[in-house]
Amino acid sequence: MRTLIGVIGSSKAVEPVLTAAYSLGREIIRAGYSLICGGLGGVMEEVCRGAHDEAGSGSGRIIGLLPGTQKGEANPYVDIVIPTGMGYARNMIIACSSDALIAVSGESGTLSEIAMAWNYGKPVVAMAGLPGITAKLIGGSLDIQKGPRKIEGAKDAKEAIELVKRLLSL
Numbered sequence: 001m002r003t004l005i006g007v008i009g010s011s012k013a014v015e016p017v018l019t020a021a022y023s024l025g026r027e028i029i030r031a032g033y034s035l036i037c038g039g040l041g042g043v044m045e046e047v048c049r050g051a052h053d054e055a056g057s058g059s060g061r062i063i064g065l066l067p068g069t070q071k072g073e074a075n076p077y078v079d080i081v082i083p084t085g086m087g088y089a090r091n092m093i094i095a096c097s098s099d100a101l102i103a104v105s106g107e108s109g110t111l112s113e114i115a116m117a118w119n120y121g122k123p124v125v126a127m128a129g130l131p132g133i134t135a136k137l138i139g140g141s142l143d144i145q146k147g148p149r150k151i152e153g154a155k156d157a158k159e160a161i162e163l164v165k166r167l168l169s170l
Helices: 017-030 043-055 087-097 108-119 157-169
Strands: 004-009 034-037 062-066 080-083 100-104 124-127 152-154
Touching: 004 017, 004 043, 004 087, 004 108, 017 034, 017 043, 017 100, 017 157, 034 043, 034 087, 043 062, 062 087, 087 108, 100 108, 100 157, 108 124, 124 157, 152 157
Parallel strands: 004 034, 004 100, 034 062, 062 080, 100 124, 124 152
Antiparallel strands: none
16 A cells, blocks of 8 residues: 655645645655645645656546535545545544644644644654744644644655654655
């Protein structure tokens, strides 16, 4: 079974966040992983575009879980489109389905996904040096009752994947 990496972040992202997301998509595929995300625009579209450019069209390795009910809402780089009709509740599916989660910038929706993944014991890596809430969480623990874990920080896409590999092997 292929490892599924969830990528989360702002749907209204701008540079340098978009470049970081694109690079991350490429690195996810290079590492042999598959990608799951919200399937829309911003960080989601760029991470999918990077993964698509690395894997090729129709690889079946890019999954988009849409908040709405229409497949046509997905960005053009998603291989497998799953309309949930669940709105923000689809964030729970992304958090639970991912073997590890990587946050690229983001705001309150991203924060909800991080919290859900944390509660389910999933490794969480946040990209450092980008605007948004996620970089502020690096090195911290969301809930000490869940053990002595912390949110790991990565300076770039390659480091994020190296951290994921290490965290998944623990």
